[in-house]
Amino acid sequence: MENLVFILLSLLAVLGGLGTVSMRNPVHSVLCLLLTMLCLAGHYILLQAPFMAAVQIIVYAGAIIILFLFVIVLLNLRDDVLKRRTLPMGRLYYIPAGLAVMLVLTGLFRAGSNWISGGPAPEGTIEALGMELFTKWVYPFELTGVLLLAAMVGAVAMTRRDKEEG
Amino acid sequence: MKAAWITTALLALHSLSAARDWTQPTLAERAAEAAGRSPWESAFWIGLGLAGTLAAMTLLGLSLVYAERKIAARFQCRLGPTRVGWRGTLQTLADTFKLISKADLVPRDADRLLFFTAPWLVVSGMLLALVNIPASPLLFVVDLNIGLLFISAVGALSVLGILLGGWASNNKWSLLGSMRAGAQIISYELSLTLSLLVIVLFTGSLSLGEIVQSQQEGWWLWRGHLPAMVAFLVFVIASTAELNRTPFDLAEGESELTAGFHTEYSGLRFALFYLAEFLNMFIAAGLAATLFLGGWMPLHIAGLQTFNRVMDFIPPLVWFGLKTGGLIFVFMWLRWTFPRLRIDQLLKLEWRFLLPLSMVNLLVAALVLLLGVYGKGGPA
Amino acid sequence: MNYLIVFLELLLSMALVVGALAFSRLLAPRPAVQTESRPYECGAELVGNARVRFHAGYYLVALLFLVFDVEAAFLYPWAMAQAQVGLVGLIEIVVFISILLLALVYAWKKRVLEWL
Numbered sequence: 001m002e003n004l005v006f007i008l009l010s011l012l013a014v015l016g017g018l019g020t021v022s023m024r025n026p027v028h029s030v031l032c033l034l035l036t037m038l039c040l041a042g043h044y045i046l047l048q049a050p051f052m053a054a055v056q057i058i059v060y061a062g063a064i065i066i067l068f069l070f071v072i073v074l075l076n077l078r079d080d081v082l083k084r085r086t087l088p089m090g091r092l093y094y095i096p097a098g099l100a101v102m103l104v105l106t107g108l109f110r111a112g113s114n115w116i117s118g119g120p121a122p123e124g125t126i127e128a129l130g131m132e133l134f135t136k137w138v139y140p141f142e143l144t145g146v147l148l149l150a151a152m153v154g155a156v157a158m159t160r161r162d163k164e165e166g
Numbered sequence: 167m168k169a170a171w172i173t174t175a176l177l178a179l180h181s182l183s184a185a186r187d188w189t190q191p192t193l194a195e196r197a198a199e200a201a202g203r204s205p206w207e208s209a210f211w212i213g214l215g216l217a218g219t220l221a222a223m224t225l226l227g228l229s230l231v232y233a234e235r236k237i238a239a240r241f242q243c244r245l246g247p248t249r250v251g252w253r254g255t256l257q258t259l260a261d262t263f264k265l266i267s268k269a270d271l272v273p274r275d276a277d278r279l280l281f282f283t284a285p286w287l288v289v290s291g292m293l294l295a296l297v298n299i300p301a302s303p304l305l306f307v308v309d310l311n312i313g314l315l316f317i318s319a320v321g322a323l324s325v326l327g328i329l330l331g332g333w334a335s336n337n338k339w340s341l342l343g344s345m346r347a348g349a350q351i352i353s354y355e356l357s358l359t360l361s362l363l364v365i366v367l368f369t370g371s372l373s374l375g376e377i378v379q380s381q382q383e384g385w386w387l388w389r390g391h392l393p394a395m396v397a398f399l400v401f402v403i404a405s406t407a408e409l410n411r412t413p414f415d416l417a418e419g420e421s422e423l424t425a426g427f428h429t430e431y432s433g434l435r436f437a438l439f440y441l442a443e444f445l446n447m448f449i450a451a452g453l454a455a456t457l458f459l460g461g462w463m464p465l466h467i468a469g470l471q472t473f474n475r476v477m478d479f480i481p482p483l484v485w486f487g488l489k490t491g492g493l494i495f496v497f498m499w500l501r502w503t504f505p506r507l508r509i510d511q512l513l514k515l516e517w518r519f520l521l522p523l524s525m526v527n528l529l530v531a532a533l534v535l536l537l538g539v540y541g542k543g544g545p546a
Numbered sequence: 547m548n549y550l551i552v553f554l555e556l557l558l559s560m561a562l563v564v565g566a567l568a569f570s571r572l573l574a575p576r577p578a579v580q581t582e583s584r585p586y587e588c589g590a591e592l593v594g595n596a597r598v599r600f601h602a603g604y605y606l607v608a609l610l611f612l613v614f615d616v617e618a619a620f621l622y623p624w625a626m627a628q629a630q631v632g633l634v635g636l637i638e639i640v641v642f643i644s645i646l647l648l649a650l651v652y653a654w655k656k657r658v659l660e661w662l
Contacts, residue, residue, distance in 0.1 A: 027280060027333055034326065045549050054315040055619045062322030062355075063615040066348060067608040069329050073345060073600045126312070126372065130627025133620070134635045142638070144620070145645035148613045152649045155609045156656050159602050194548045215551055216558055266566075267573045282563075290559035297555055308548050315622060316552075349604050352611040359618045366625040434570040438563060513607065521614070522650065525643055528621070532628055532636050 006046055013039035026072045030065055037061050051126045170200070170207045190303040192375065193218075215307040219297050223445060230444040231258045234498055241502040268433035275336040276430065284331030285431070285438040291323035292442040292449065299452045300374050302462045302483040309375035314362055317453065318355070321408070324446065325351045328427050331439070335430035344427035346509055347410055353516040354407035354414075360524035361397035361404065364390065364531040365457045378461035384468075385460040393531035398458045400524050402493070405450035406500055407512070409443065413504035414512060447497055448490065455489035462486040610653060617646050 012035060019032030037060040044053035133141055191199065197211035232247070232255060239246030247254030272281055295317045300306040310316050325348060332344020366372060368390055369380045380386075386394050407414040428439045455461060462482035466474045507515070620642070628635050 025277070027277070027330070031280065031283065031330070050310065050312045050549075051315065051622070054312050054319040055622075057319040057322055058315070059612075059615055059619055061326065062319070063352070063608070063612040066322075066325060066329065066352060067605070067612055069326075069333070070345070070348070070600075070605045070608045073333070073341070074602060074605050126623050127370070127626045127630070130623030130625075131630060133623055134627060134631045134638055138638055141620070142641055142645070145617075145642045148616060149645050149649045149652075152610065152613045153652055156606065156653055159606055194551050197551075198548075212551060212554065216554055219555065220558070220562070266570045267575075268570070269574050269576060270567065270570055282567075286560060286563045289563055290556055293555050293559045293562075294552060297551065308551050310548050310552075345600060345604055349607045352615075353607060356611065356614045356618065360621075363618075363621055363625045366622065367628055370626050370629050372622070372626065433574060434566050438566065517610070517650070518654065522647065525647060529636075529640060529643065532639065535628060536633060536636055 002046060006043070009039045009042045009046070013043075027069070030068050030072070033068070034061055034065055037065070051129065170210045189379070190306075192306045192309045194308045215297070218305070219293060219307060222301075223293065223296060223441070226448050227441045227444055228258045228262070230448060230494070231261075231440075233494070234444070237495070237498045238502050241499075262437065265433055265437040270434065271430075271432050273335060273337065273430045277334040277336065280330045280334035281435075284327045284334055285435050285442075287323045287327030287330065288442040289438050291320045291327065292445045294320040294323075295449045296445060298374060299449060300378055300456060300461055301452070301486050302481070305483060306375065309373055311373050313374040314366065314372045314377075317449070318359060318362070321355065324442065331431070332427035335427075337430050339429045340427050343429070347427055349509075350410070350414060350512060351408050353513060354404040354520070357400050357516060357520040357524040358404040358408060360521075360528050361400040362457065363528055364393050364397040367528070367531050367535055368394070374456055374461075378456060378463060381460040381463050384466065385458065385463070387458040390531065391534055393527050393534055394458065396523070396527045397531070398454070400520055400527070401454055401458070402496065404516075404520065405454065406497060407516070409447050409450060409497070411447070411497060412501040413507050415501075415506060447494060451490045451493035451497065452486070454493050455486060459489045460485075461489075606653075613649060614646065617642075
């Protein structure tokens with residue numbers, strides 16, 4: 001039963017991923033990305049990690065996809081631009097992509113017959129996560145804060161350059 | 167199986183009586199418990215949960231629209247609907263049938279796939295949040311251990327629905343409205359989350375069932391001292407903004423944007439957006455009642471034994487209804503009292519005032535928790 | 547079981563929307579004149595494409611939101627564990643929140659919050 005759900009979710013997620021890269025309309029791509037994200041959230045629930053599932057939806061579906069939508073509207077590519085879909089030296093990108101696929105496949109083969117269940121999920125509550133985060137992983141946690149700050153400063157600096165004088 | 171029917175019959179009665187035992191299993195727990203014994207009974211509980219949500223959605227939708235029209239009318243010295251049914255109570259039902267019988271228009275240039283997906287996203291976001299609301303110890307479908315987080319997660323689906331709906335319509339009003347709505351909802355989402363976190367901090371739990379149970383001693387609004395009160399105010403303001411209601415209704419702003427993101431939606435598709443909007447108001451009010459006002463717990467005042475005894479006799483469902491109804495009235499009151507803000511004022515209010523305020527408030531709450539000064543005294 | 551019901555609700559909402567639209571198709575008249583399907587803009591002739599370019603301010607708001615949303619995701623486990631972690635947890639979160647308040651102050655000083 002669990003395996004069946006897993007396989008269905010994975011198929012949908014892969015389908016969504018393929019849709020994301022192959023759709024001509026960027027907003028349709030975003031919709032496919034949403035499908036992938038929802039399926040990943042489903043995977044987290046299967047792994048008994050509902051907190052991760054909810055964060056997945058909040059951060060990806062709630063923030064990143066909305067950011068993408070805003071960027072799409074900001075750029076607002078016309079149909080004629082969208083028809084020229086080839087990137088410069090587009091073919092070259094197949095090489096790293098192919099390598100990545102090979103890496104994943106090797107991983108799958110090495111995992112052997114255990115590839116679906118991957119062993120029992122560690123028992124964890126959100127509270128336990130919080131305890132870990134605030135006792136063992138304090139520095140990485142605070143560094144995340146600094147990282148977020150840096151990300152924001154960068155973004156503001158890039159978009160707001162011209163407003164300095166005016 | 168027979169037991170299930172009997173329990174259902176009792177359920178109706180029990181939810182109206184003063185339930186002394188406040189730890190009832192949710193419908194999902196009943197289903198899980200029955201799964202081993204009899205799959206049919208399990209399916210029965212699940213079906214009851216689903217049917218109950220649908221029934222609640224329909225009933226609430228009809229009555230909230232009616233209430234809004236009546237209250238709006240009273241605020242403007244009018245009578246509101248009076249003709250259809252007793253004092254116009256069937257007016258919304260008649261309007262629903264009217265909307266169903268309208269032509270299903272899809273604009274020529276619209277993106278058909280997204281034009282359909284958008285109302286679905288909005289409705290599903292609403293419905294998924296609705297199952298989590300504890301209306302009484304017995305009328306409680308699902309108690310997720312990440313309940314609050316889950317509700318804010320499905321809120322993301324509604325925002326996406328609004329954004330995609332506006333984009334799909336291929337209309338300038340719609341796009342403008344949906345972009346405004348998007349910016350507004352995500353901004354206020356932050357202070358909403360931070361004010362929820364105050365209660366999470368006090369209870370140490372995200373489960374709505376546990377949060378209600380934790381208020382047996384007294385409502386968090388009083389027990390949480392100043393931080394809880396500030397959080398409550400921030401919650402009400404931020405959820406008014408999340409709901410796109412006046413004074414934060416620039417997403418629709420009928421005098422400037424026709425109808426905002428759903429300008430191009432007509433007939434039943436429009437009805438679905440409208441339904442979700444009103445149900446989201448119920449969810450926001452229900453959530454505020456659950457977090458800050460003790461959910462279905464009766465009002466107790468420490469020391470007044472007789473008073474507390476009398477309060478206990480009022481059924482939990484009525485308590486929940488009163489608190490939620492009161493908050494819904496506040497939302498409507500705000501709507502018909504204040505003029506609309508401008509978008510820059512709106513964003514300034516959030517980013518310059520509410521967000522820093524709720525961050526500091528959360529830290530003060532943590533300090534209160536650390537000093538352990540909550541929980542004693544006050545109306546309990 | 548909980549998530550099964552949640553998933554069924556998701557399907558239910560789909561069925562509701564599809565069912566309602568099918569029902570309305572049975573009852574509702576089909577528009578005879580095609581002009582009805584033109585976008586509504588004050589009844590005048592349309593000018594240009596609706597998908598106009600937008601102000602970059604919206605993008606910045608979404609970006610700010612992303613930063614603070616990730617922050618909120620970190621705050622959930624903290625809020626649940628705070629009662630056990632005690633003073634140390636409070637100090638850590640004060641540091642964390644002040645770093646992010648710094649981000650807000652920066653955006654403020656750069657007048658990101660004064661757009662339009």
